[in-house]
Amino acid sequence: MNITHHGQVIEFGAPLDGVRLNKLSFSVLGVLARQPNSGYDVVKALERLRPVKISQVYPLLAEMEAAGILRAEEIVQDGKPNKKIYTLTDLGHQVMRAWIASETEVPVIRDDFVSKVFSMWMSPAADRAALIADRITWLNSEIAFFEARLQELHVEFGTAAEDPDQWMFCRNMLYRRRLVLYREELLWCERVRAELTRPRRPNRRDSG
Amino acid sequence: MNITHHGQVIEFGAPLDGVRLNKLSFSVLGVLARQPNSGYDVVKALERLRPVKISQVYPLLAEMEAAGILRAEEIVQDGKPNKKIYTLTDLGHQVMRAWIASETEVPVIRDDFVSKVFSMWMSPAADRAALIADRITWLNSEIAFFEARLQELHVEFGTAAEDPDQWMFCRNMLYRRRLVLYREELLWCERVRAELTRPRRPNRRDSG
């Protein structure tokens, strides 16, 4: 009768019992809501949004199909393995809308870089500089990637990317979000770099 | 002879065999490098940087002590349970410096809010607005929190927070990082909100 989701219970009129939907489920359903797809292609679509290993997705899809959230259709191919195309059912759409309306948990961000910055005072100055320099390189490559994707989006979809009722709008907003956040972190990195190299009274670690 | 860390191997001269240090280990060591502490207090110190449950930390500390990375001292207390204070050994310091100098993995950010924005085109306009409004509220509270912490840091440590050889500098930089990123996301939210409410040609979903 309901779907439990991390303690909170999402209620439905439809008959489905004790299906446990984890956070990943909703990302997978979010991809399939845009366009019916195979498990393999769902993982590719999630590459930048929510990286996941294919081995985790297959059992999830099977469970959601059994629960009536997804419908599967087997496509026979030659030269390639057959594939299963999954589509959201009406219940699947209900589940998604209920999830979006539910309380959003605070994000938990585990960034190795941030953990290293936390402890970089212990390292020699050269290692600190390298840590920041590598991040700057990575940020620049990410910015270039998402700038290109944003361009493609506008070329491919035009004004549809400005309509909140279409998924292109969401992609548009999330690309922009990445870009503004990455650019801001880049500025922060430059500032840290400046503070690291600012002349100070010499001490034990500043030998080079 | 070495420590394996997610495939890559960090080499040492010291004799320690096959100790598996996961990413969490380095966050824990990072806290203990600043000041010797109990497991309980380490978890509190990591609350905002890298949230972790205490039950995961106790076995980790025991392993690292057995490996010679940490040294433990039992403190007898009355009225309260006894506690163990852990301190980094020389090897522990070596391990940390080697980790900071090693390749940094790209961050994996799993943010429920971002996943919801990805699929909000499926939801009614009111739910979309609420999603963004709640994020704005949360961001404002985070900004207030870190502004206060940054103030405290400067009052408590003064110019030490500008010296890259001291841990206060790292805390200073990471507070600033949070603030600039949160403020930028706030601006992004305001922009999304504007785009969501911008008048458009009416269609099936725009009934209220």
Added chain:
DNA sequence: GAATTCATGTAAATGGTTACATGATTAG
């Protein structure tokens, strides 16, 4: 009186990655 704090730990369950198995096609 109930919940929270202090403080350590174990056991069970869930989330996520790595390794294995299969097999044709294509790109380097």
Added chain:
DNA sequence: CTAATCATGTAACCATTTACATGAATTC
């Protein structure tokens, strides 16, 4: 000739959370 792509899946392992156990002192 090796690796990657397409495509699905299972089994084993590691990472993380939740639940349980203990118990005094303090706060609501």
